[in-house]
Amino acid sequence: MLELTQVSKHFGGVEVLQNVSFTVQAGQVFGLIGPNGAGKTTVFNLITGLIAPSSGTISFNGQPLTGVAPHQITRRGIARTFQNIRVFKEMSLLDNVIVGMHAHLDYSAAGLLLSLPGFRQQERQARVRAHELLSMVGLDKNAYDLADAMSYGDQRKLELARALATEPKLLLLDEPVAGMNTGEKSELMRVIVRIAERGYTIFVIEHDMRFVMGLCQRIAVLNFGRIIAEGKPEEIKRNPDVIEAYLGRDDESETVSAA
Amino acid sequence: MEGFDNFWAVYSNLVLSIGINALLAISIWFTLSCGLLAMANAAFMGIGAYTAALLTMKAGASFTVALLGGIGAPLAVALIIGMPTLRLSGVYLAMATLGFGEVVRILILNAERWTGGALGLNGIPQLTQWWHVLASLVAVLLVLWRLRRSRVGRAFEAIKEDDVAAALMGIGVMSHKLLAFALGAGIAGLAGALNAHLTFFIGPAEYGFERGIDILTMAVLGGTGGLAGPVVGALVITLLPEFLRSFRNYRLMINGVILVLIVLFLPKGIWDPSRVRQWLKRSRRGMPDNTAGVR
Numbered sequence: 386m387l388e389l390t391q392v393s394k395h396f397g398g399v400e401v402l403q404n405v406s407f408t409v410q411a412g413q414v415f416g417l418i419g420p421n422g423a424g425k426t427t428v429f430n431l432i433t434g435l436i437a438p439s440s441g442t443i444s445f446n447g448q449p450l451t452g453v454a455p456h457q458i459t460r461r462g463i464a465r466t467f468q469n470i471r472v473f474k475e476m477s478l479l480d481n482v483i484v485g486m487h488a489h490l491d492y493s494a495a496g497l498l499l500s501l502p503g504f505r506q507q508e509r510q511a512r513v514r515a516h517e518l519l520s521m522v523g524l525d526k527n528a529y530d531l532a533d534a535m536s537y538g539d540q541r542k543l544e545l546a547r548a549l550a551t552e553p554k555l556l557l558l559d560e561p562v563a564g565m566n567t568g569e570k571s572e573l574m575r576v577i578v579r580i581a582e583r584g585y586t587i588f589v590i591e592h593d594m595r596f597v598m599g600l601c602q603r604i605a606v607l608n609f610g611r612i613i614a615e616g617k618p619e620e621i622k623r624n625p626d627v628i629e630a631y632l633g634r635d636d637e638s639e640t641v642s643a644a
Numbered sequence: 645m646e647g648f649d650n651f652w653a654v655y656s657n658l659v660l661s662i663g664i665n666a667l668l669a670i671s672i673w674f675t676l677s678c679g680l681l682a683m684a685n686a687a688f689m690g691i692g693a694y695t696a697a698l699l700t701m702k703a704g705a706s707f708t709v710a711l712l713g714g715i716g717a718p719l720a721v722a723l724i725i726g727m728p729t730l731r732l733s734g735v736y737l738a739m740a741t742l743g744f745g746e747v748v749r750i751l752i753l754n755a756e757r758w759t760g761g762a763l764g765l766n767g768i769p770q771l772t773q774w775w776h777v778l779a780s781l782v783a784v785l786l787v788l789w790r791l792r793r794s795r796v797g798r799a800f801e802a803i804k805e806d807d808v809a810a811a812l813m814g815i816g817v818m819s820h821k822l823l824a825f826a827l828g829a830g831i832a833g834l835a836g837a838l839n840a841h842l843t844f845f846i847g848p849a850e851y852g853f854e855r856g857i858d859i860l861t862m863a864v865l866g867g868t869g870g871l872a873g874p875v876v877g878a879l880v881i882t883l884l885p886e887f888l889r890s891f892r893n894y895r896l897m898i899n900g901v902i903l904v905l906i907v908l909f910l911p912k913g914i915w916d917p918s919r920v921r922q923w924l925k926r927s928r929r930g931m932p933d934n935t936a937g938v939r
Contacts, residue, residue: 433812459814471809473802484802488814490795497794498787504794551814 386411386586387432387463387555392441394427401427402610404441409555414577414587416601418594418621420630423607425590426468429557433465434458445555460488464553466544468560468590474533478524478543481532482515485550518546522576538569542576549580556580558589562596570596598622606630656774660842662882663777667835669862669874670784674828676868677797678821679804680730681738683856685832687745688718690851692833693840694752694759697768700841707771707841714837715830722829723822730821745856752848764847765840772842780838781875784831789871800824832859854896861903867913876915 387409394402401424409415419425430436432443434455443450450458464485473481490511496504519525522542527535532543541561548556561577562570574596581587581600591597597604598618605615608630614621621627652659668689675682696714699705705713729740752759759765791797799820802810811817840846858881866877884902885895906913 435808435812454816455808455811456814456816459812465812467809471806473805473809475805476798476801480798480801484798484810484815485813487795487799487802492794497796498790500790508794547813 386446387588388444389428389432390442390444392428392431392438392443394424394431394436394439400610402431402438405607405610405612406441407605407612407615409586409588410603411554411586412584413603414581414589414601416597416604417588417590417607418592418597418604419607421592424610425607426559428607429465429559429590432458432557433463456488459551459553462552462554463557464548464551464555465557466541466548466559466561468563470537470540470544472532472535472540472543472547474531476532477529478519478532478535479512479515479528481543481547482518482550483511485547486511486514486552489552515546515550518549519543521549521579522546523572538565538573541565542573545576545580549585553585555586555588558587558591560590560592562591562593574600657842658882658886660772660774660777662879663781664835664839664842665858665862665878665882666781666875667777667784667831667838668859669866669878670788671828671832671835672859672863673788673868673874674800674824674831675821676863677800677804678824679807680821680824681734682729682741682825682828683738683860684722684725684741684744685828685859686851686853686855687748688722688829688832689836689839689855689859690748690752690848691718691721691836693836693846693851694765695833696837697765697840697846698758700769700771701765701767710771710841711776711834711837714833714840716833718833718836719826719830722826726822726825730818730825742853742856745851745853749848749852752851759848762848764845766845768840768844768846770841770844772838777838780834784834785871785875792871796820796823857896857903858899861899865902865906865913867910867915869912870915870917873913873915877913880914 389408390406392402392405393400405428417425417428427436431438432450434450434453434457438451445458445461445463448461453461473484476484490507492501492504492507495501516525516528519528522545524539524542524546527539532540535543545558545561558577562573565573570593577587577589577600589597589601601618603616604618604621606613606621606624606627613626613630614624616624668685671688672682672685692714695717696710699710699713700707725744729737729744732740753761755761799810799815802813802815803817803820807817836851862877862881863874864877865880866875867873881899884898885892888895888898891898910916912919
């Protein structure tokens, strides 16, 4: 479904990613792990079109994504959440989610200005769907509160609902449990499992090993901009390179800072 | 009825100025609501005023055609200059658009054959009736009200809060910024066209930096959170000089002080729907609320 081929990215002289290749199959929960600064978030920024690769190709369902604007990539079916939460703070939870449906609301200027039935029906459907998505992540009771008033964990869940509102085929989650306590983590894990069961393909970046091992069917390990291992969770656990680079030390360390 | 006639004879110009200023305050609302500080609205007003005035005076066009021209010309210019400048953000956009404003002013000053240069255009037919201003204001407010409740209004708000996140929600950030900029320019042009056919005379000095600051002050003072904000702002800023006649030399200074005070103490302007809602809630509960403003 998503294929990265020999992707490299350098910022000036700094090689952030070198010849990164991997494939995310449809229906999978795919994990990308690696120590802080390994270049994980850069991978997401490349996929979503926020930055362009220095070389290599990224393709989604067989079509290249290079040179496609971020909002067009979203419309092709890739949605993401952010490591540092980026909800629309001054908007209600409901509006946050409805913003995600932007590309799927299709009414004419006349319909909008005159409040024609087509416009009203679509807006009503959007609200119904937004309530559904919010209850899916357990936030429907707060639908009319401002996003700013929500706790850290709830804002992450809101981001998830907002990403789902774009009707993605592939969902990119950038450290979804960073900075959460154990209770919040297992709660969010249940939510993500539930989403995966609905047939979404999920690509998750994460530090928390237990979380990744429990969730993903396939894992790639990134270290200093290179993929050093890829395989099933059990294989990754046993891989000596991975143990040396990552698992052997500090796997429960503070995960808030930038990757 | 006689009382009203007297009042109208004396104050009709002032009342119509309030309406025109409200249109101007709304014109900058569009870009502000996308989180863009674009300062070109005085220039767009000028383009609209000169286009409309030249249409009625030199081309003998009807008032309707003149108004449409007054909207269309700045809108077209906005689309052209918006493409490069709206890629800038924050203070850089403000500088670029201020620069554009100066360019327009100097062009008007030097195109003497058409614009009369520094002497301005004299003898513009007084075609603007009170109901033209009222109808324009109502129509613009209606459009704004509809827009805010649609995907376009939500897109503006999302772009204001975080344009990267907005783009990743599938929103075409650049096209929405351009739309906001062009709509604002059209409305500023409409205000200019109405004003030109009200005041008999227009000159290039009216559309300079000071006017730009006035427009911004009205919008920020009134508040950009609700529809009534720009209207309230225009009301205050237009009436204030009347009450402060003895300080007229300090008018700009007083406007500046007001702007600073508002930003410091009422960052969301005089008309802030969420604050009004909070007041209502508190008075209904009938007891003081220490958490006011914290949420």
